[in-house]
Amino acid sequence: MEIVVTGASGWLGRGACTRLEDRGWTVVGVSRDPDQAHRRFPQRLWIGLGPELEEAVARAGAVLNLAGRNVLEQSWTHEFVEAMRSSRVELTERIVSALGGAARDTVLVNASGYPVCGDTGDHEVDETHPASRDLVVGAIDADWEEAAQPATRSGRLALARIGIVLGEDGGAFPVLRQPFDQGAGVVLGSGAQWMPWIHYTDAVRLLVEMVDSPAYTGVVDVVAPGAARHEDFAGALAAALGVPCTTRVPAEQVQTSLGGAAELLLPSFRMRPAVAQRAGFDFGYPTIRAAIADLTHTTQPADATASLTSLS
Numbered sequence: 223m224e225i226v227v228t229g230a231s232g233w234l235g236r237g238a239c240t241r242l243e244d245r246g247w248t249v250v251g252v253s254r255d256p257d258q259a260h261r262r263f264p265q266r267l268w269i270g271l272g273p274e275l276e277e278a279v280a281r282a283g284a285v286l287n288l289a290g291r292n293v294l295e296q297s298w299t300h301e302f303v304e305a306m307r308s309s310r311v312e313l314t315e316r317i318v319s320a321l322g323g324a325a326r327d328t329v330l331v332n333a334s335g336y337p338v339c340g341d342t343g344d345h346e347v348d349e350t351h352p353a354s355r356d357l358v359v360g361a362i363d364a365d366w367e368e369a370a371q372p373a374t375r376s377g378r379l380a381l382a383r384i385g386i387v388l389g390e391d392g393g394a395f396p397v398l399r400q401p402f403d404q405g406a407g408v409v410l411g412s413g414a415q416w417m418p419w420i421h422y423t424d425a426v427r428l429l430v431e432m433v434d435s436p437a438y439t440g441v442v443d444v445v446a447p448g449a450a451r452h453e454d455f456a457g458a459l460a461a462a463l464g465v466p467c468t469t470r471v472p473a474e475q476v477q478t479s480l481g482g483a484a485e486l487l488l489p490s491f492r493m494r495p496a497v498a499q500r501a502g503f504d505f506g507y508p509t510i511r512a513a514i515a516d517l518t519h520t521t522q523p524a525d526a527t528a529s530l531t532s533l534s
């Protein structure tokens with residue numbers, strides 16, 4: 223059976239495609255530059271963004287829609303915010319319209335992101351939490367989820383509200399660990415904000431599970447069950463690397479250096495993966511300590527609180 227994967231050349235897409243192929247799917251990767259994608263991943267069929275996209279979607283058994291301009295690619299000018307939005311929403315509208323013309327029911331697993339929950343403070347939310355447009359990327363994610371909705375008329379729709387994916391070779395983790403690698407850990411903002419993290423391996427496994435299993439319908443929080451505050455993450459990382467974590471970077475300073483993208487790290491997103499837990503998904507890295515131990519190649523999760531005792 224064929225599955226169309228947009229964003230297949232991207233960080234999550236690469237892992238998802240390999241796992242889908244292992245599970246028997248024939249992947250058709252979609253790329254803005256299919257020739258270059260083919261040079262990088264020659265074992266896979268690649269198509270571009272012309273009418274071949276609609277043709278591939280109409281004959282596929284499933285679509286995994288991950289494409290979108292990377293939110294960390296550049297500063298958030300008005301033009302770039304519009305590019306982040308249109309690269310997600312317009313492509314999704316095309317996919318949904320092609321699904322409407324397909325001869326049979328098709329599964330659509332559509333990405334979204336944790337900012338769609340808005341700042342939840344200490345209040346824990348699950349998939350029943352309505353989409354919020356309070357944050358810039360949250361509003362884009364809300365539009366993205368809305369654009370995917372008509373796919374419920376042509377098959378099963380699962381919306382993946384993806385958390386901060388922690389992996390060694392992509393996403394935010396290599397950036398977040400830089401000061402720790404230089405010998406001094408930092409806590410961003412108050413540190414009390416909840417960080418909706420998930421280990422890369424679990425994120426890829428859960429996305430593929432969402433394709434394969436009818437247990438996943440509607441919104442699915444793609445986050446780990448062991449919720450952590452930012453200071454828990456920083457403390458665990460400092461302890462694992464054996465460095466102190468004594469510096470707090472005030473929110474205003476984070477805002478000045480990251481600009482709009484500070485909204486990805488400073489608000490509190492306390493999310494619970496209720497749907498995955500109900501479906502019995504077996505998280506390989508359920509706690510932040512286990513994830514950090516794997517990502518830093520340390521065998522024993524160390525005592526995190528010790529690293530934070532002199533935090534100023």
Ligand SMILES: NC(=O)c1ccc[n+]([C@@H]2O[C@H](COP(=O)([O-])OP(=O)(O)OC[C@H]3O[C@@H](n4cnc5c(N)ncnc54)[C@H](OP(=O)(O)O)[C@@H]3O)[C@@H](O)[C@H]2O)c1
Pocket residue numbers: 228229230231232233234235252253254255259288289290291292309313333334335336384385386387388393394
């Ligand atoms: N990584 C995370 O922590 C995280 C967290 C929350 C949500 N998400 C969402 O999950 C999705 C996948 O994340 P990722 O980390 O794998 O992102 P990524 O590495 O940046 O990959 C995104 C892919 O989208 C494609 N793309 C970019 N602009 C496009 C456009 N205008 N039209 C069509 N395709 C375009 C690119 O493929 P080509 O260059 O081949 O065209 C790129 O490889 C993203 O949409 C992201 O918003 C990720």
